[in-house]
Amino acid sequence: MHKLQVFNSLSKAKEDFKPLHSDHVGMYVCGPTVYSDVHLGNCRTFVSFDVIYRYLMHLGYKVRYVRNITDVGHLEGDVDIGGEDKIAKKARLEQLEPMEVVQKYVNGFHQMMDIFNTLPPSIEPRATGHIMEQIEMIKDILDRGLAYEKNGSVYFNTPKYIEKGYNYGILSGRVVEDLVQESRDDLKKQGEKEHPSDFALWIKAEPSHLMRWRSPWSIGFPGWHLECSSMSTKYLGEHFDIHGGGQDLKFPHHENEIAQNQGACGTAPARYWLHANMLLMNGRKMAKSDGNTITPQELFSGNSSHISKGYSPMVVRFFMLQAHYRSTLDLTDEALQAAEKGYNRLMETYKILSGLESTAAAGTADAELTKLIEQLDIDMCDDFSTPKALATLFELSSKANAYKGGQLSADSISSEVLQKLKDTFKVFLFDVFGLKEEYGEGAQGSNGLLDGLMNLIIDIRKSARDNKDWTTADKIRDTLAELSVQLKDGKDGTSWTKS
RNA sequence: GGUCGGGUGGCCGAGCGGUUAGGCAGAGGUCUGCAAAACCUUGUACGGCGGUUCGAAUCCGCUCCCGACCUCCA
Structure with a gap:
């Protein structure tokens, strides 16, 4: 295990962390x-x-x-x-x-x-x-x-x-x-x-x-x-x-x-x-007196002149993790949009990862992946540097995607390292960063009914598409879009998310 | 006024003497019935002026700008 260092305000320096007991x-x-x-x-x-x-x-x-x-x-x-x-x-x-x-x-x-x-x-x-x-x-x-x-x-x-x-x-x-x-x-x-x-x-x-x-x-x-x-x-x-x-x-x-x-x-x-450190908005301290303020509720609902739309709690959490806790963080609409995409991308990779398999005993990319996985703890041990760890996670994300997409060959990752990668994603995303799935397939709190209905709709649309009945297929897609449900057609079928 | 902290590419945000941060946006490409999504590749930077050094975004000095605290505040 790496040595944890924390920045101590008393000494104004990073120190090795040694607990009393x-x-x-x-x-x-x-x-x-x-x-x-x-x-x-x-x-x-x-x-x-x-x-x-x-x-x-x-x-x-x-x-x-x-x-x-x-x-x-x-x-x-x-x-x-x-x-x-x-x-x-x-x-x-x-x-x-x-x-x-x-x-x-x-x-x-x-x-x-x-x-x-x-x-x-x-x-x-x-x-x-x-x-x-x-x-x-x-x-x-x-x-x-x-x-x-x-x-x-x-x-x-x-x-x-x-x-x-x-x-x-x-x-x-x-x-x-x-x-x-x-x-x-x-x-x-x-x-x-x-x-x-x-x-x-x-x-x-x-x-x-x-x-x-x-x-x-x-x-x-x-x-x-x-x-x-x-x-x-x-x-x-x-x-x-x-x-x-x-x-x-x-x-x-x-x-x-x-x-x-x-x-x-x-x-x-x-x-x-x-x-x-403090959270700023548009470069300035949040203060009610001059209107430069936003409540969590407004942030989630989008009901504020400072933002163009609502952002979910996990997007906001992810946004916060992209900056180091000791730095000021500037809340802007653009930055939140970027965070939303980044968060979705990482979650997407997690899903993709769970569907990946490997039978290789040793892979050509194993060493690189193992190094990146270890890097996560090095990042976090550096005064809990979530932005660095997130960057490393994104690099791992690219590898996982490339493996799925075929840019990394089937024998590039061993089954052992792939499993390690899956575990790592899970641990860091959910246990350490405290993120969670919010909407879409398999989200926490879904009762199965929604998933069932969506599967049915997607199935009907698939039949339509197979029959080249584009009118029906597009009607389903567009109507769902109006309900903020986005269909994503992939090679292995269609998935969906609610935004 | 005093005390701290910071100014990095179009935006956010790491870096703390030499090596690609990363995300988003942009550009090109793959896939697709179309589109979206997804994926791959990729350009652009270190507020200004001096100095130290073989070499500075990184160290020093000056300067400009921003923020926090000094008063309730996370």
């Missing part, structure tokens, strides 16, 4: 704050980590994948400027219980994750289910003198943290002095905080605040960042292997998480920090 891997990924529908960019991050999760398992690791749900504490703006809890705000606006808001968007999130065919995490803990743990962690931080209480709220003391020799900014490269000198007005409003870079661990609730818990300091709620520190510690230990999330969480979220863990446990939480 031989074949077990602990991975924590920051999940969504459930106050609105999942953002498409969110989906990209979770798809990226889904592939990482899948590939780690493919390498034989037993992975405990923890991805949280943040359902309290995430404020709009800062505490000092009267930031309101995102969930509480939504609850107020929609006149719902906060937990109704949470449930609604958790359901939607799970549905979307399912649509994108991501595997569920091993544990999906919620912040509100871990208030006790968070309170305990605040106590530990206070005990170590790294936090202070002010009017019922508790703040992390960053100057003290630095004074004690810790490196605040270790992940983000942020320097506290620079933070102080920020020209931005918001940051100058210190409010209760003793220092602008301090952040809330516990926030005293206003009387009107709906989400509240009893604590030694006040009736209130935990600060954002804290839930991840305490839940990762609870389920993965004080020190674990991988921590992931979106690039934009580096600061302040992850930086503060590290400070909290160091402050409470005296150790850094994760050894490898992995960050997924």
